[in-house]
Amino acid sequence: MKAKNCLIFGGSGQIGRNLIRKLTKNYYKVTVVTRNIHQKSFIIKTQANAGYLNIVESNIFDEKKIRALFENTDLCINLVGILFEGKKGNTFHNIHSVFPSLLAKLCKEYGLKNFIHISALGINEAVDSSYAKSKLEGENKILKNFPLATILRPSIVYSVDDNFTTSFMTLLNTLPLFPLYYGGRTKFAPIHCSDLTDTIYHVISKNIYSNIIECVGPEIITFKEILRRLLNLIGKKRLLLPMPLPIAKITAGMFELLPNPLITRDQLKLLKYDNISSGKYKTNTEIGVPSVRFFDKEVKKYCYMWRDGGQFSTERYLSNNEDLPKKVN
Numbered sequence: 001m002k003a004k005n006c007l008i009f010g011g012s013g014q015i016g017r018n019l020i021r022k023l024t025k026n027y028y029k030v031t032v033v034t035r036n037i038h039q040k041s042f043i044i045k046t047q048a049n050a051g052y053l054n055i056v057e058s059n060i061f062d063e064k065k066i067r068a069l070f071e072n073t074d075l076c077i078n079l080v081g082i083l084f085e086g087k088k089g090n091t092f093h094n095i096h097s098v099f100p101s102l103l104a105k106l107c108k109e110y111g112l113k114n115f116i117h118i119s120a121l122g123i124n125e126a127v128d129s130s131y132a133k134s135k136l137e138g139e140n141k142i143l144k145n146f147p148l149a150t151i152l153r154p155s156i157v158y159s160v161d162d163n164f165t166t167s168f169m170t171l172l173n174t175l176p177l178f179p180l181y182y183g184g185r186t187k188f189a190p191i192h193c194s195d196l197t198d199t200i201y202h203v204i205s206k207n208i209y210s211n212i213i214e215c216v217g218p219e220i221i222t223f224k225e226i227l228r229r230l231l232n233l234i235g236k237k238r239l240l241l242p243m244p245l246p247i248a249k250i251t252a253g254m255f256e257l258l259p260n261p262l263i264t265r266d267q268l269k270l271l272k273y274d275n276i277s278s279g280k281y282k283t284n285t286e287i288g289v290p291s292v293r294f295f296d297k298e299v300k301k302y303c304y305m306w307r308d309g310g311q312f313s314t315e316r317y318l319s320n321n322e323d324l325p326k327k328v329n
Contacts, residue, residue, distance in 0.1 A: 029053075037055060104141065116151075128269050129270050139151050155276065165303075173236060182271055184223045199213070
């Protein structure tokens with residue numbers, strides 16, 4: 001029997017927005033929990049028709065308030081995660097370990113059909129990263145508290161709403177050179193947000209209980225190659241400069257003083273490890289949802305915003321009119 005009521009934490013991000021649209025389109029009723037309804041509701045409420053979407057404001061650690069939400073819920077989806085630690089309890093341990101553990105306990109207590117948790121790829125290998133250790137600890141607590149949980153480990157997730165391709169294109173459009181950490185050799189399997197939400201929906205609709213699923217895109221691309229592709233898409237030439245590790249650590253430490261650091265020392269540790277399928281767990285392809293969206297083709301749809309001329313650039317015009325001559329006199 002298909003679950004009809006979904007409880008989502010972290011619904012205002014790129015994955016959440018895509019997932020809300022996917023679920024409500026297929027007649028699921030979705031309740032989204034947000035910490036600040038005044039900042040986030042204007043984004044969330046546009047993702048679905050009235051009657052299929054309910055927005056609740058709550059601190060995610062307010063157990064009394066979120067407990068009440070589990071009474072009429074069939075499944076819970078946790079999309080909450082952070083890339084760097086902040087103030088007011090926003091630590092890796094709290095967000096990636098304590099909070100998912102709480103949700104898993106509530107899922108078991110209220111007899112939910114499934115608990116889907118978004119983790120990250122490559123965390124088994126990145127033993128020296130606080131981010132990775134907190135993610136792994138959270139997974140272990142989830143499976144201990146609610147063995148029926150399904151954990152998805154995606155590689156880098158990208159789309160027009162991401163903080164990955166859009167941030168890099170902004171920097172590449174501005175800086176005359178760009179640093180390459182570890183020579184740019186780190187491998188990734190970027191997965192488009194729509195491919196990931198297709199996987200989540202498949203897990204829900206087919207009642208899949210697979211513990212851990214690695215979610216990867218159709219290509220393996222090095223960090224250096226990702227930057228080269230982005231430069232080509234925005235029509236820019238930049239010097240990609242390998243950065244010695246000691247200098248990289250110093251600059252990362254300086255970036256950590258900013259509200260939204262470009263890179264942190266912990267993220268620098270993560271970059272040592274490839275972010276591709278380990279071969280130890282099932283992948284999205286193996287459960288029946290192969291990724292069909294390729295990096296260059298998808299980024300091309302929105303990269304014009306970083307090209308000279310923006311939406312009026314010649315390249316943008318020609319890409320939408322492929323039957324026209326490729327040269328404009």
